[in-house]
Amino acid sequence: MKRTFILSLTLGLSSIAFAQNNKTITVKNPSAVSRTELISIPYATFEKHFELKKNVFTIVDSKDKAELAYQLEKLGQPTPQNVLIQVSIAPKSALTFGVTGNNPKTVTTKTFARYVPERKDDFAWENDIAAFRAYGKALEGSSEDAQGFDFWSKRTNDLIIDEWYKTGDYHADHGKGLDYYSVGQTLGVGDATPFIDQQVVYHKHYRQYEVLDNGPLRTTFKLIYEPENVKGQHIQVEKTVSLDAGSQLNKIRYAIKNTTSSNTPVVVGLAKRKEDKPQLLNDTKNGILAYWEPAEGDKITGTAVILPNKVKYVFKDSPKQFLLATTVKNNSPLTYFAGAAFNKAGKITSFDQWQSYIKEFRNNLNQPLTIKYSK
Helix, strand or coil: CHHHHHHHHHHHHHHHHHHCCCCCEEEECCCCCCEEEEEEEEHHHHHHHHCCCCCCCEEEECCCCCEECEEEECCCCCCCCEEEEEEEECCCCEEEEEEECCCCCCCCCCCEEEEEHHHCCEEEEECCCCEEEECEHHHCCCCCCCCCEEEEEECCCCCCHHHHHHHCCCCCCCCCEECCCCCCCCCEEEEEEEEECCEECCCCCECEEEEEEECCCEEEEEEECCCEEECCEEEEEEEEEEEECCCCEEEEEEEEEECCCCEEEEEEEEECCCCCCCEEEEECCCCEEEEECCCECCECEEEEEECCCCCCCEEEECCCEEEEEEEEECCECEEEEEEEEEHHHCCCCCHHHHHHHHHHHHHHHHCCCEEEECC
16 A cells, blocks of 8 residues: 555655646657667756756656666766757658656667777777777887777677776677777778878878767767877868767767868778679769678678768769878868678678668758757
8 A cells, every 4th residue: 555655655746746838849860760769869958958056967768757867968068068869750751759857767878989008199089889099108119009080899888998908809709799890000990081182191190099988878978189280281180970879880080170271081981802793882872882801711791981961072983992081171070980790790781771771861961850849
């Protein structure tokens, strides 16, 4: 009897908390496919709409009263800048949610990044389905030196960066995947670099990093490169990378400051393997480059780059990598998407599936979820 009373009281308080503000937000999916992704609402707008008194609250589906996972995105600032909400919406459908004053459930951490001083200044990041790394100063000039972004072929939803670096045994698959992707002297999985006099020019590795947000649903960080003279061009590069839970692709903001010129030729690239007829989707109309690498035993990696619709570029097929050549102006960063998939993870196991994933990702960018505030 006592337990029933407590439960009734709890439900009653929840209803009261919800009734304090009957305003809602409706998210619509204009596309013909189911969508599970993060929506971003400016925190100031969210706070004003729901008349929040504190930044602790629960977001509740108005239909079934299910709690929605969210993250307060700070972007390196002391206070929240955006509310990131994980939504799942059927094709041509909508989801409406409100807010209660209850404490939210703990959200499982699905994204993570960190500096790895114990492995020659690596910077590694991951979500629940993919992992990546960038190389730091300590690797320069060594026998292991490589250039672009690396991909770790995980096949688990667990976060594995700390575990794999602790053991150091990540070149063999012990059930969670492995590191077998080869970067070498290429841009690896969608990195970018200057392209001076029609030549790929690699600058030094990153020197500083800044983690702006570290999960649970989105991780964002910045890699900062020191000022450098690159074939007569005085440049400094910053790369800001975001990775959302459940996504195969990173969002990359490539900013370059050139004190010699107002703009800089650059390339975004994917490492290429030795084969006569590569499985490649080169869709210049939609800014898509997707590659399905040849198998190494039972292991296959798919890589991809998606450029913005308005970016003009030229595709170049070089011996070691596929390149997308464009120009980046000072104070006007290039923002694009790049990432990879591992066949043994089970989600994407063929070139057809990889093409479908990338095309759908592109279509979703073209048809973003819409947000409407109730009055």
